[in-house]
Amino acid sequence: MKFANIILLAGIFAAVLPLILHLLGRARYTPVQWGAMMFLARKPQGTGDGYRRRQWGLLLLRGGAIALLAFALARPMLSSTANTSDAQRLAVVIVIDASPSMGHMEHAESRLDLARRTALTVLGQLRRGDQVGLITLGQPANTDVPLTTDLQDIASRLASLKVAVAPATISDGQRRAAALLAQIEEVPREVYIISDRDRIAWAEIEPRGAQTGSARTTAVKTIAIPVGSTANDNAWIESITLTDGLPVPGVPVNIEINVRNGSNVDRVQMPMTVRDADELIDQVSIDVPAMSTVTVRRRVVLARAGSHMLTATIGPAGIPRDDTASLAVDVVDPFRVLAITDSLDADEFAHLRLALMPYAVSGSQGVDIARLRVVKIDDWPSLDPRRESVVILAGVPMLLDRHVQALENFVADGGGLLITPSDRTTPQSWNASVYLDGDGLAPASIESFSDRAALAMSLTASPLAGKWIKQPMTIDVQKRAIFGDAAAESRVIDYADAAPMVLRRNFGQGRVLAMSLPATSGWSTLASSPKYLPLMQSMIRYLGSARVSERNRPTSSTLEARFSSPQDRSAWVARPDGRADRIPMTMSNDAGLAVYSNTDLPGIYNIRTAGTRGVDFVIFGAHRDSALELLSDAELQSLCKAADITLVKPDAISARIGQSRRGPELTLPLVVGVLSLLGLELLVAHRTTTLRQRRGQ
Amino acid sequence: MHVLGRLLDPQLVEQLSRLSLSGRRVVDGAAVGQHKSPVKGASIEFRQHRAYVPGDEPRRVDWRLLARSDRVFVKEYDEETNLRATTFLDASGSMAYGAPARKFDYATRLSAALGYLMLAHSESAGLAIAGSDSNTWLAPSTASDQLTRMVHLLERAVPRGATVLGRALGHIADRLGRRSLVIVISDCLLPASELLNGLGRLVHDRHEVVLVRLLHEDEINFPFQSWVRFSGTEGEAAHMVEAPQVRRKYIERFERHERQLHEGCSTLGIETVRLETSLPLIDAVTAVIRRRRG
Structure with a gap:
């Protein structure tokens, strides 16, 4: 038998306290010279043998209760095994949750800090010769630290632990812990799972009996230590998007940022910043009511052409990981637009010129998104995408x-x-000329030209996404081309009568739009409507950005990065979880193509090769932990009970490990024994008093 | 009166001056006083006739009756006489209990007050002090220095030793001779039968007896707490007890003893007065006087 607090065993000597008090009471008597001795019985009934026996019994009960209490406070434990040396050793695997939800701040420290402290407490209870392994949930299994007796090494690893970006599941930790413990059989083995109450993490926990592997068959004990409160106070950025297509330098561009408040508390005047790399380009305070999403629209200006990484940040608001969201933006030089026409009317492109180059036409100070050049079909130029972004075939002869x-x-x-x-x-x-029975550039044939009609048009697809077009507008159409059958996915803008107004088609690496109205004035009031400018600008942005690959992708997308004349035939992918994957490049002529598809984590991926800065991609997707759905105490208890996991509070770790090392603790039965003795003492004392009263003593 | 001042304060003396004694029974007396004497003789109040015996004074012969009936009778008269009162003080060791004033101190003051009261009313006052070693006896007298002698005796008396009250009462009865009022002041902490025997002797000799039982309140209520070592004042073995545990039994025994005493005294026709030392002395004197007046 071992004792957790053996020093308290000295309290057993207090058992003689009642006897000492009794003797002291006798010793400190009051002397009285008394005359009425005749009324004092020479041998009072209360001091008879029975009385003395009861009194001694009471003394024994009181002393026994004190001794038993001291014994209980010393926390005796039964040895779990006959082999003393084995009983003194443990094999412990610490499974610490480092998933994003563990970054939630609570009173100036994160849940990971709490978990780290708890893990160090577990570590502090281990002794020389104990073996300990470390599993960090949120990091891959190859980062697991196998069982070692170097406790200091584990402590160092715990100290340097950071919040991971990948979600975690407790069941994954159970499996990995079982694998670490599989080769150990001779000593008591325990798995300490230190995690918050994230419902997602606990959702896949394996119920009792379903656990497989040696960890189960050799009766590994699993102990869960929940850390952190049940507060779900988190706000996060759901998305950040560009609403106007490719921006050009100096031209304001609209971005939309969706901010979600998942807590039950309104957030008022929450700061939000937008940075272009390290440069602060916008900041604002926002209000986000509880359990709601707010869309924040901001207008930013990107001064230079090239690759940009916009990062919106709120808060801090709960979990730091989801307080930021990034958007890869390619800023291109003003689009070079070449209009080819067979018209002899010099003013035919006045509206189009105004729509694409409003500052140049008006002589105002500003940057136009495009530069329009008109050539006659007879002067057919040589076409090169590196010179001209977009060609407008205005009227097809x-x-x-x-x-x-x-x-x-x-x-x-x-x-x-x-x-x-x-x-x-x-x-x-x-x-x-352009349809060629479907083999040409045009997405559809023209069947006829219709008569005058007043028609509304509305956007039906997203390539021209812009808030201006989301609302239907009405124009007066005197004449329009009636397209033949067109696939649904090719429709961009429809008239109110469901006839297509604008169709699209991808051809090679480029894009084609076909419009049923002239791009210039004529046939309709489109050119004089207020939506003409944004419509034409959007179409030009859409068409001109075909060569620019989309760098904002949903999770599980395939990323492709092209490098001209790479020095190496492999590329490196820097992942958001800090890992770097090396991938081979496919060479074509002098160019290399790097393809990467392991994009399950949201965040920024950088694909680079030697001597280049690389290409940044943003993989967007919902953060699993952001909603912070936490288990209540009752739910956690129920879950652990079903999975045969012992739930332990952080302050009870010492006792738990002591119990593992030495066997079950006897404190509770002993306390019950103390209470029983006290109850018996009360009973005997009451009976003695009753007898005394009955005998007139 | 300066001698009395050593035991009684002036205020008490003044209060005593307003009290008087009156005999419930007829007592013998050597001086003419306000009490009827049981001695039949030539006095102013005719009592009875009796047959002449040789030796009777011829002047007591009722000549008229002789002339009518030719038989010789003598007249007997009730004689007015003074009160002979003797205070009997118990000086056993148990009377030494009490603080700051002991029972014995209270008893001496009570004895002095009674003596003063009797002498002030031209009665004969005597004193008997019964100790374990010796008995002190001062015969009743109306002499002017009687009070001084009483006070001297009381001042010298020391309570100690075992109670020998029964035997001492017998000795007093032998000395009293003529019938008297005997005021016995004692704590009566001795077996009731022993005390009643002594008192019975006095009653048998036709003395009027008033038993004044003087107790300290501790002896009545037994208020001790925790452990107490009782040492007997009359030589009994020491007794260590946890006082609260024996209190009930003590009181029960005390009351039984008192009941025996009271019943015995009633049978003997003895008035009893129980006094506590906490009682003002004038009230104690009044209680004794009132009890005697019946």
């Missing part, structure tokens, strides 16, 4: 084969093409 070939090459190489009809366009010329 019968094109020569070389023109068609040049346009197809241009689009296939990543250029953008807008095809619009004109008075000189016939269905035959359209279909023969």
Whole structure:
């Protein structure tokens, strides 16, 4: 038998206290010279043998109760095994949850800090010769520290532990712990799971009997130590998006940031900043009511062309990990737009010029998104996507084969093409030049041209996403092209009568839009409507960004990065969890293509090769832990009971480990024994008093 | 009166001056006083006739009756006489209990007060002090220095030794001779039968007896707490007891003893007065006087 507090065993000597008090009471008597001795019985009934026996019994009961209490306070434990040396050793695996929810701040320290302290407490209870392993949930299994007797090493690893970005499950920890303990059989083995109450983490816990592997068969004891409160006070950024397509330097661009408050408390005047890399470009205070999402629209200006990484940050608001969200933005130089026409009217492109170059046309100070150049079809230029971003084929006459070939090459190489009809366009010329029974550039044939009609148009697809177009607008249409059958996915804008107004098509690396109205004035009031400018600008942004790959992708997307003349035939992927994966590159001519698809974690991925800065990608997706759905005490108890896991509070770790080392603790039965003795003492004392009264003593 | 001042304060003396004694029974007396004498003789109040015996004074012969009936009778008269009172003080060791004033101190003052009261009313006052070693006896007298002698005796008396009250009462009865009022002041801490025997002797000799039982309140209530070592004042073995545990039994025995005493005295026609030392002395004197007046 061992004692957890053996020093308290000295209290057993206090058992003689009642006897001492009794003797002291006798010793401190009052002497009285007394005359009425005749009324004092020479041998009082109360001091008879029975009385004395009861009194001695009471003394024994009182002394016994005190001795038993001292014994209980010394916390005796039964040895769990006959082998003393084995009983003094333990094999312990500490499973510490480092998932994002553990970053939740509570009173100036994170839950991970609490968990770290708890783990160190567990570590502090171990002795020389004990073996301990460490599993960090949120980090992959290959980071597990196998059983070692170097407790200091484990302590150092705990000290450097940081909140991971990957979610964690307790069941994963159980399996990994079982694997670590599988080779140990001779000593008591325990798994200490230190985690918060995140419902997601505990959701997949394995019920009793379902656990497999040697950990179960060799009766490994699993102890869970929950840390942190049940507060679900967290707000996070759900998304950050660009609403206007590719921006150009100096031109304000709209971004939308969705902020979610998942707690039951309103958040008022919560600071939010937007940074371009390290440069603060916007800041604002926002109010987010409890359990709701707020969309914050901001207008920012990016001064230089190239790759940008915008990062929105709120708070701090609960879990730091989801307080930020990033958006990869490519800022391009103003689009070079080439309009090819067979018109002789010099003013035909006045509206289009105004829409694409409002500052230049008006002579105002500002940056236009595009530079428009108009050439006649007779002066057919050589087309190169690296020079012109977009070609507008304004009114399609019968094109020569070389023109068609040049346009197809241009689009296939990543250029953008807008095809619009004109008075000189016939269905035959359209279909023969750009449709070619579906093999041409146009997404649809033209069947006819309709009569005057007042029609509304509305956006039906997203490539031209812009808040201006989300609301239907009405224009007066005098004439329009009636497209033939078009696939649903090719529809961009429809009229109110469901006829397509704008269709799209991908051709090679480029994009094609076909509009049923001229891009210039004529046929309708479109060019004079207030939506003409944003519509045309959006179409130009869409068409001109075909060569720019989308760097904001949902989780599990495949990322592709092209490098010209790479020095190495492999690339490195820096993941948001800090890991770096090396991937091979596919070489084509002088260019290398790196493809990476292990994008299950939201965050920033950087693909780079030697001598380059690399390409940043943003993988967006919901943070699993953000909602912070926490288990109540009752739920956690029920869960642990079902899974045969012992739930222990942090302040009871010492006792738990002592119990493991030495066997079950006897404190509780002993306390029950003390109470029983006290009850018996009361009974005897009451009976003695009753007898005395009955005998007239 | 300065001698009395050593035992009684002036205020008490003044209060005593307003009290008087009156005999419930007829007592013998050597001086003419306000009490009827049981001695039949030539006095002013005719009592009875009796047959003449040789030796009777011729002047007591009722000549008229002789003339009418030719038989010789003598007249007998009740004689007015003074009160002969003797205070009997118990000086056993048990009377030494009490603090700051002992029972014996209280008893001496009570004896002095009674003596003063009797002498002030031209009665004969005597004193008997019964100790374990010796008995002190001062015969009743109306002499002017009687009170001084009483006070001297009382001052010299020391309570000690075992109670020999029964035997001492017998000795007093032998000395009293004529019938008297005997006021016995004692704590009566001796077996009731022993005390009643002594008192019975006095009653048998036709003395009027008033038993004044003087106790300290501790002896009545037994208020001790915790452990107490009782040492007997009359030589009994010491007794260590946990006082609260024996209190009930003590009181029961005390009351039984008192009941025996009271019943015995009633049978003997003895008036009893129980006094506590906490009682003001004038009230104690009054209680004794009132009891005697019946």
